[in-house]
Amino acid sequence: RINGDRLWAALMELAQIGATPKGGVKRLALTDLDKQGRDLVVGWGRDAGMSVTVDQIGNVFMRRDGANNALPPVMTGSHIDTQPTGGKFDGNYGVLAGLEVVRTLNDLKIKTEAPIEVAFWTNEEGSRFVPVMMGSGVFCGAFSLETAYAAKDTEGKTVGEELERIGYKGDQVPGDHPIGAYFETHIEQGPVLEDADKVIGVVPAVMGLSWYDCVVSGMEAHAGPTPMGLRKDALQVSTKIMQEVVAIANRYPPYGRGTVGMVQVFPNSRNVIPGEVKFSIDLRNVNDELLNTMHEEMLAFIDKTRSDTGLKISIERVSYYPPCPFHPECVDAVRNATAKLGYSTMDVVSGAGHDAIYAARLAPAGMIFVPCKDGISHNEIEDAKSEHLEAGCNVLLHAMLERARI
Amino acid sequence: RINGDRLWAALMELAQIGATPKGGVKRLALTDLDKQGRDLVVGWGRDAGMSVTVDQIGNVFMRRDGANNALPPVMTGSHIDTQPTGGKFDGNYGVLAGLEVVRTLNDLKIKTEAPIEVAFWTNEEGSRFVPVMMGSGVFCGAFSLETAYAAKDTEGKTVGEELERIGYKGDQVPGDHPIGAYFETHIEQGPVLEDADKVIGVVPAVMGLSWYDCVVSGMEAHAGPTPMGLRKDALQVSTKIMQEVVAIANRYPPYGRGTVGMVQVFPNSRNVIPGEVKFSIDLRNVNDELLNTMHEEMLAFIDKTRSDTGLKISIERVSYYPPCPFHPECVDAVRNATAKLGYSTMDVVSGAGHDAIYAARLAPAGMIFVPCKDGISHNEIEDAKSEHLEAGCNVLLHAMLERARI
Ligand SMILES: NC(=O)NCCC(=O)O
Ligand SMILES: NC(=O)NCCC(=O)O
Numbered sequence: 001r002i003n004g005d006r007l008w009a010a011l012m013e014l015a016q017i018g019a020t021p022k023g024g025v026k027r028l029a030l031t032d033l034d035k036q037g038r039d040l041v042v043g044w045g046r047d048a049g050m051s052v053t054v055d056q057i058g059n060v061f062m063r064r065d066g067a068n069n070a071l072p073p074v075m076t077g078s079h080i081d082t083q084p085t086g087g088k089f090d091g092n093y094g095v096l097a098g099l100e101v102v103r104t105l106n107d108l109k110i111k112t113e114a115p116i117e118v119a120f121w122t123n124e125e126g127s128r129f130v131p132v133m134m135g136s137g138v139f140c141g142a143f144s145l146e147t148a149y150a151a152k153d154t155e156g157k158t159v160g161e162e163l164e165r166i167g168y169k170g171d172q173v174p175g176d177h178p179i180g181a182y183f184e185t186h187i188e189q190g191p192v193l194e195d196a197d198k199v200i201g202v203v204p205a206v207m208g209l210s211w212y213d214c215v216v217s218g219m220e221a222h223a224g225p226t227p228m229g230l231r232k233d234a235l236q237v238s239t240k241i242m243q244e245v246v247a248i249a250n251r252y253p254p255y256g257r258g259t260v261g262m263v264q265v266f267p268n269s270r271n272v273i274p275g276e277v278k279f280s281i282d283l284r285n286v287n288d289e290l291l292n293t294m295h296e297e298m299l300a301f302i303d304k305t306r307s308d309t310g311l312k313i314s315i316e317r318v319s320y321y322p323p324c325p326f327h328p329e330c331v332d333a334v335r336n337a338t339a340k341l342g343y344s345t346m347d348v349v350s351g352a353g354h355d356a357i358y359a360a361r362l363a364p365a366g367m368i369f370v371p372c373k374d375g376i377s378h379n380e381i382e383d384a385k386s387e388h389l390e391a392g393c394n395v396l397l398h399a400m401l402e403r404a405r406i
Numbered sequence: 407r408i409n410g411d412r413l414w415a416a417l418m419e420l421a422q423i424g425a426t427p428k429g430g431v432k433r434l435a436l437t438d439l440d441k442q443g444r445d446l447v448v449g450w451g452r453d454a455g456m457s458v459t460v461d462q463i464g465n466v467f468m469r470r471d472g473a474n475n476a477l478p479p480v481m482t483g484s485h486i487d488t489q490p491t492g493g494k495f496d497g498n499y500g501v502l503a504g505l506e507v508v509r510t511l512n513d514l515k516i517k518t519e520a521p522i523e524v525a526f527w528t529n530e531e532g533s534r535f536v537p538v539m540m541g542s543g544v545f546c547g548a549f550s551l552e553t554a555y556a557a558k559d560t561e562g563k564t565v566g567e568e569l570e571r572i573g574y575k576g577d578q579v580p581g582d583h584p585i586g587a588y589f590e591t592h593i594e595q596g597p598v599l600e601d602a603d604k605v606i607g608v609v610p611a612v613m614g615l616s617w618y619d620c621v622v623s624g625m626e627a628h629a630g631p632t633p634m635g636l637r638k639d640a641l642q643v644s645t646k647i648m649q650e651v652v653a654i655a656n657r658y659p660p661y662g663r664g665t666v667g668m669v670q671v672f673p674n675s676r677n678v679i680p681g682e683v684k685f686s687i688d689l690r691n692v693n694d695e696l697l698n699t700m701h702e703e704m705l706a707f708i709d710k711t712r713s714d715t716g717l718k719i720s721i722e723r724v725s726y727y728p729p730c731p732f733h734p735e736c737v738d739a740v741r742n743a744t745a746k747l748g749y750s751t752m753d754v755v756s757g758a759g760h761d762a763i764y765a766a767r768l769a770p771a772g773m774i775f776v777p778c779k780d781g782i783s784h785n786e787i788e789d790a791k792s793e794h795l796e797a798g799c800n801v802l803l804h805a806m807l808e809r810a811r812i
Contacts, residue, residue, distance in 0.1 A: 190631025207630060211676060221781060223665035223688045224613060224757030225596025228655050230781075235666055236652055239645035246642055249634050259629035260641055261676045265669045270617060270686040271758075272667050272784065280676040282629045351630030352677075375627060375636070378678065 002397055003107075004390030007100040011389070014040060014080070014096065015088035024380025025088055029081035029123035029134075030058070030162035037080050038120070038168060041095060045118065048102050053177070054170025057148055058122040058163045059135040061177060064102050066115040066404065072180035072363070074112070074404040076101065076396060077119030078355060079135075083127050087382020089187045089372065089389070095120045097185045097393040101400060112404035114180050121355045122168075128153045131319075136358035139174045179363035181330055181403040184356040185392045186367060187384050191375030192348050199391050200338045201348030201369030204331055206357050207255060208291045208323035212281040214241060214302070217312040220267060220275025235265060235274040237309050244301045245281050248294050255349055256294060257284035281315075286323050286349045324357040330366030330403070337398030343391050368395050408803055409513075410796030413506040417795070420446060420486070420502065421494035430786025431494055435487035435529035435540075436464070436565065441572035443486050444526070447501060451524065454508050459583070460576025463554055464528040464569045465541040467583060470508050472521040472810065478586035478769070480518070480810040482507065482802060483525030484761060485541075489533050493788025495593045495778065495795075501526045503591045503799040507806060518810035520586055527761045528574075534559045537725075542764035545580045585769035587736055587809040590762040591798045592773060593790050597781030598754050605797045606744045607754030607775030610737055612763050613661060614697045614729035618687040620647060620708070623718040626673060626681025641671060641680040643715050650707045651687050654700050661755055662700060663690035687721075692729050692755045730763040736772030736805070743804030749797050774801050 017037045018027030027033045038060065042052055045062035053061045063073060078094025098118035105116070121139070126132025129151040131143065138148050149160035163169040188194075193201050218232035242260045249258030262280040283298065285291035299315065306313045338345045348369050359365045370392035373383035423443045424433035433439045444466065448458055451468035459467045469479060484500025504524035511522070527545070532538025535557040537549065544554050555566030569575040594600075599607050624638035648666045655664030668686040689704065691697035705721065712719045744751045754775050765771045776798035779789035 188631060189628045191636050192633065195636065209630065222595045222758055222783060223667055224615065224663060224690055225594060226757065226781060227598065227660065228663065230597050230601065235648065239648050242641065242645050254633065257630060257634065259679055261629055261678050261680060262674050263669055263671045268668050270667045271688055273665055274667060282677055284630055351632065352628055375632060377628060
């Protein structure tokens with residue numbers, strides 16, 4: 001069993017770096033605060049006897065030797081960068097749970113067969129630099145180091161420059177680092193576990209997602225003198241599509257998701273009929289065929305709306321991640337550990353992307369979810385219970401031990 | 407008959423002051439450019455032999471004496487301030503048409519019984535300072551001089567300071583100025599005349615309007631992990647209300663209007679279910695009972711939506727103008743003048759508010775509309791045909807002569 005109080009204390013100490021008045025954390029990737037956070041965690045790793053490697057995209061691997069160091073390490077990890085109005089647990093929990101596993105193994109003087117590694121990946125959040133999940137994406141070859149280095153923040157600073165500046169541009173070629181198995185603990189970021197009153201979510205898969213930008217172009221005109229029949233109201237046409245996004249998701253329960261999160265209206269004046277509306281569409285499903293069906297239904301609805309209304313409607317897919325089923329052996333390792341420890345549990349498909357989906361391209365991978373208050377994350381009020389975090393960390397310990405063998 | 411070329415030349419010269427690269431005009435109320443515009447028009451008025459009075463809110467009255475100066479003047483006017491991306495004709499046409507009437511009377515050496523006045527009212531557009539139609543509103547007692555003086559622009563400058571600064575804070579007490587009858591020529595700002603291929607719009611009335619701010623509050627949550635059934639999506643609920651605004655207007659043809667022009671979504675992020683949406687509602691009708699019915703139907707729909715969805719929905723009325731029927735004698739004067747001159751014509755209810763609705767509280771009033779290209783105004787591409795402007799000005803001449811008598 002791990003030490004829940006020590007885990008909690010580490011989380012609270014790391015959360016001091018970039019702490020916000022509302023109780024959250026703002027520690028954007030590759031800022032001075034990120035460097036302070038990285039230095040703190042690396043220091044803890046060294047104190048726990050681990051050796052540290054940094055790769056060229058700034059991913060950090062902290063290693064505890066095994067009895068047989070020729071075996072690929074059993075790795076756990078996540079990220080320590082946060083959203084601009086982020087919380088204390090998203091990502092940070094996954095990294096410090098890994099550290100707590102190592103501290104516990106040290107306390108108990110347990111030697112594993114395979115080495116154990118705790119990783120943290122660069123710029124998972126994607127708030128300062130796109131694309132999201134940058135470090136793990138480069139590591140698994142989803143996009144190139146050059147692409148990542150060239151990414152700019154709003155001030156024009158690049159990932160390459162900023163990595164250099166904070167001293168985390170390492171030598172190792174990304175991906176040139178074997179992984180035997182990968183586990184990631186994370187707060188659920190959704191309400192399912194809390195709603196069902198369960199402590200551990202076994203994660204069989206991560207949903208695939210498709211992101212789109214939609215632009216409806218009508219004709220801006222004065223709200224008073226323009227008769228209803230002569231209008232080309234871009235907002236009214238947009239509302240039909242926005243409702244259909246949700247209707248499509250509702251046709252594919254339980255894992256269909258449809259969200260319009262971002263809307264911009266032009267000229268956005270009280271007495272002007274909107275001439276143009278831009279909005280985002282986010283479709284998700286755990287089944288790629290169903291996700292594709294949702295995609296097709298949305299395009300068909302937009303075609304129909306275009307011909308019904310005569311307005312110009314453009315739709316562009318801006319991101320796509322296929323669903324990521326986790327490896328049965330890793331899922332079983334999590335399930336077995338949970339059963340052994342006697343925690344209440346259920347399967348929870350991850351609706352959000354995580355570094356684990358990229359790690360899963362290179363090695364068997366699995367995830368462990370714990371509840372977070374009201375399902376809220378990416379918010380300064382993000383919260384989680386110490387006993388849940390402790391439970392998730394215990395499951396991680398036993399799942400890793402099953403793979404690494406004593 | 408008036409001189410159409412001279413009218414056009416005056417419009418083009420005034421449009422130089424604040425001219426924008428896209429062919430529009432930016433001459434916000436009480437700026438240096440407004441002062442230049444005012445000075446130019448006042449200079450033209452004096453050259454045409456008129457005496458000039460300025461009142462305490464900066465309304466300018468240019469007077470051509472009649473044979474019997476004890477009679478209240480027959481007045482015409484509009485405004486010369488513009489929207490930030492305004493056109494050459496909105497308001498400016500009404501003022502310069504009045505000037506052209508006086509120039510024509512001078513050419514023809516016609517002496518009217520009653521004096522003739524050409525007015526321009528301060529800050530009709532309301533873009534720099536609210537409320538809109540400020541000068542005419544103070545003039546008719548709709549709100550106080552103190553309220554108007556205290557109005558601030560985004561930089562914190564007040565109407566009182568700015569009037570003083572540009573030298574247009576006059577002595578006359580607003581409203582202490584008799585009016586025998588008031589006419590206003592204006593571009594239609596809508597597509598009705600152009601659609602019906604008519605030259606003159608006789609304006610029987612201006613629609614009443616109700617403006618509202620609506621706020622729907624749900625719960626922001628991550629777009630991936632949050633199942634459809636556990637969402638409180640403020641945008642989806644808002645789209646129902648937005649559609650109902652238009653449905654209500656469509657239930658009251660031909661003069662029902664319903665528009666949502668302004669929308670703000672929080673936090674407005676692609677993968678976050680909107681937690682709060684604010685939007686404006688603009689309802690209009692020429693019949694006050696029907697406008698009230700529309701108001702009641704909207705409140706009832708919001709109540710129903712609130713209880714159907716459990717979300718918090720607030721609705722606040724922020725402006726209300728009752729419909730303004732114009733005086734039968736002024737409407738007839740416009741109709742008679744149009745018939746005499748042989749222009750194609752139809753009745754067009756004004757959907758937009760004008761200074762004439764405040765003037766109508768003090769004296770018989772009427773309006774004359776001419777077509778504008780594609781019905782577009784409040785836009786740099788606003789356009790009108792010289793022959794239409796000329797026709798409207800001829801109608802103004804004859805309508806004013808009917809009231810002022812020769
Ligand atoms: N965990 C997380 O918020 N990932 C960002 C991408 C997504 O929206 O799933
Ligand atoms: N003429 C004009 O645009 N007035 C502003 C108020 C309105 O929307 O009717």
